[in-house]
Amino acid sequence: MAHNNLQSAEQIVLFGAAGDLSRRKLFAALYHLESEHLLQSNLKIIGVARNEYDEKEFQQFVADNLATFIGNEITAEVVQRFTARFTYLNLDFSDQAGYKRLKDALTSKTNTLYYLATPPAIYGMICEGLNAHGLANKYARVVMEKPIGHDLQSSQVINDQVNRFFDESQIYRIDHYLGKETVLNLLSLRFANSLFSTNWDHNCIDHVQITVAESVGIEGRWGFYDETGQMRDMVQNHLLQILSLLAMEPPTDLSAESIRDEKLKVIKALRPITKANIHEKAVRGQYGKGYLNGKEVPGYLEEEGANKESTTETFVAIKAEIDNWRWAGVPFYLRTGKRMPCKHSEVVIYFKHQPHNIFSHSYAQLPANKLTIRLQPDEGVELTVMNKIPGISNEIQIKETALDLSFSEINENTRVIDAYERLLLTAIDGNQSLFIRRDEVEQAWKWVDGIMEAWNATNELPKSYAAGSWGPVASIALIARDDRNWDE
Ligand SMILES: NC(=O)C1=CN([C@@H]2O[C@H](COP(=O)(O)OP(=O)(O)OC[C@H]3O[C@@H](n4cnc5c(N)ncnc54)[C@H](OP(=O)(O)O)[C@@H]3O)[C@@H](O)[C@H]2O)C=CC1
Numbered sequence: 001m002a003h004n005n006l007q008s009a010e011q012i013v014l015f016g017a018a019g020d021l022s023r024r025k026l027f028a029a030l031y032h033l034e035s036e037h038l039l040q041s042n043l044k045i046i047g048v049a050r051n052e053y054d055e056k057e058f059q060q061f062v063a064d065n066l067a068t069f070i071g072n073e074i075t076a077e078v079v080q081r082f083t084a085r086f087t088y089l090n091l092d093f094s095d096q097a098g099y100k101r102l103k104d105a106l107t108s109k110t111n112t113l114y115y116l117a118t119p120p121a122i123y124g125m126i127c128e129g130l131n132a133h134g135l136a137n138k139y140a141r142v143v144m145e146k147p148i149g150h151d152l153q154s155s156q157v158i159n160d161q162v163n164r165f166f167d168e169s170q171i172y173r174i175d176h177y178l179g180k181e182t183v184l185n186l187l188s189l190r191f192a193n194s195l196f197s198t199n200w201d202h203n204c205i206d207h208v209q210i211t212v213a214e215s216v217g218i219e220g221r222w223g224f225y226d227e228t229g230q231m232r233d234m235v236q237n238h239l240l241q242i243l244s245l246l247a248m249e250p251p252t253d254l255s256a257e258s259i260r261d262e263k264l265k266v267i268k269a270l271r272p273i274t275k276a277n278i279h280e281k282a283v284r285g286q287y288g289k290g291y292l293n294g295k296e297v298p299g300y301l302e303e304e305g306a307n308k309e310s311t312t313e314t315f316v317a318i319k320a321e322i323d324n325w326r327w328a329g330v331p332f333y334l335r336t337g338k339r340m341p342c343k344h345s346e347v348v349i350y351f352k353h354q355p356h357n358i359f360s361h362s363y364a365q366l367p368a369n370k371l372t373i374r375l376q377p378d379e380g381v382e383l384t385v386m387n388k389i390p391g392i393s394n395e396i397q398i399k400e401t402a403l404d405l406s407f408s409e410i411n412e413n414t415r416v417i418d419a420y421e422r423l424l425l426t427a428i429d430g431n432q433s434l435f436i437r438r439d440e441v442e443q444a445w446k447w448v449d450g451i452m453e454a455w456n457a458t459n460e461l462p463k464s465y466a467a468g469s470w471g472p473v474a475s476i477a478l479i480a481r482d483d484r485n486w487d488e
């Protein structure tokens with residue numbers, strides 16, 4: 001088994017270089033790193049896919065996609081410098097003998113990052129090809145895209161296939177939410193501010209809400225999405241990663257292992273949701289037709305390529321509970337869906353009410369303090385506090401006031417870095433802290449599988465909601481039962 005020596009990669013091999021992810025995200029992210037002079041001058045990138053391109057044609061393909069997906073911001077000089085790094089190899093990944101050509105195209109004994117931008121089902125086959133030609137060596141690291149499997153068992157199969165040839169220290173499992181500025185800021189907010197770190201538990205916090213709403217529908221990938229659904233596509237990875245960063249104990253330092261150890265403990269402590277309590281704890285929905293920005297949009301079953309019988313969920317709401325000392329009695333309400341009114345992701349921490357109200361002339365019940373972390377768009381942090389209304393009246397009058405830290409205002413001239421830029425740079429540098437360890441992925445599947453099994457056992461269909469709404473009525477009831485409301 002090879003172990004990586006943690007120096008910067010000098011070669012990137014991009015498997016699936018003609019695919020959607022490469023075209024839309026990876027070329028653009030690497031281009032931005034190039035334009036900011038963050039790529040070493042000797043870094044080479046080899047695109048590998050089935051299509052027939054020669055080197056010049058592939059460089060043109062990269063340039064065309066930069067123009068499409070970045071647009072006017074690109075400059076000819078940077079495009080020229082960037083595309084000159086690319087070569088191309090035509091390879092069917094099932095052709096094990098063909099990896100000899102890849103070996104010949106690479107410089108040996110050089111740190112090499114293999115980016116698997118392909119369907120996860122063929123990760124094992126690619127790793128086997130690399131190994132057969134001596135490329136799964138100590139100079140290699142592998143980036144794997146999500147989803148790693150469809151459930152715990154299939155995820156174990158993929159992880160086993162890759163782990164046969166690569167040590168965990170060489171494997172970088174992507175969850176692009178961990179590359180987002182605002183998600184990373186959860187660490188600084190929690191652990192660099194005593195105001196929050198000393199008030200971050202069941203003594204002070206009433207409950208937490210995590211919303212990841214998207215206005216997009218299925219965007220021409222019905223087949224893929226229908227096999228997956230919102231639970232596997234968003235909850236198993238992105239929402240559980242956000243939840244574990246919010247709920248974890250302070251890591252001893254910022255190293256990959258310290259953070260991953262703490263995140264794992266949170267996922268392990270999630271209380272199982274079973275057939276016995278599924279109705280109380282979780283809601284799944286599927287969008288019907290509706291209106292978004294004044295325009296009629298089709299329902300999930302009317303999308304192009306849809307199977308009219310599909311029961312796949314496009315919306316999930318969950319009341320998650322963490323069975324540990326810090327979070328006893330503090331629910332974490334999660335919700336995520338497609339075709340919601342707008343793209344809007346946020347975390348809201350509701351603090352506890354004051355034990356006694358001396359301002360009852362102003363408020364029958366004092367509103368609790370609330371910390372809102374806007375993940376996207378309009379990234380920022382807002383804390384609501386009670387404040388005196390200026391004036392000379394006999395009684396002190398108070399009102400709820402927001403301390404608003406909008407990132408675009410405080411970082412006015414700073415470009416918002418795309419998650420893939422940061423993730424690629426850290427993977428090139430051999431830093432695993434923003435990537436997910438195998439046990440985290442598998443523990444997350446275990447919890448999610450339990451919920452999926454419970455749903456299947458009920459034989460109930462997902463609840464319908466109109467496109468452009470905030471999800472099925474049942475998701476409002478889920479939180480209203482506890483005498484709470486979703487943040488508006
Ligand atoms: N697209 C996105 O926004 C996101 C994608 N992902 C993940 O990234 C990965 C790639 O997704 P995406 O780019 O959308 O998928 P695509 O299907 O668009 O691209 C996959 C690429 O792999 C190539 N490929 C597949 N099988 C073989 C093979 N046997 N031999 C040679 N080439 C092969 C395809 O070639 P060909 O065209 O010839 O089939 C294509 O170039 C997946 O794991 C996906 O889940 C994750 C998050 C977002």
Ligand SMILES: O=C1O[C@H](COP(=O)(O)O)[C@@H](O)[C@H](O)[C@H]1O
Pocket residue numbers: 214233234
């Ligand atoms: O991983 C995925 O994420 C996107 C949402 O990502 P964001 O960065 O735009 O919030 C989602 O649309 C997609 O279905 C899912 O696979």
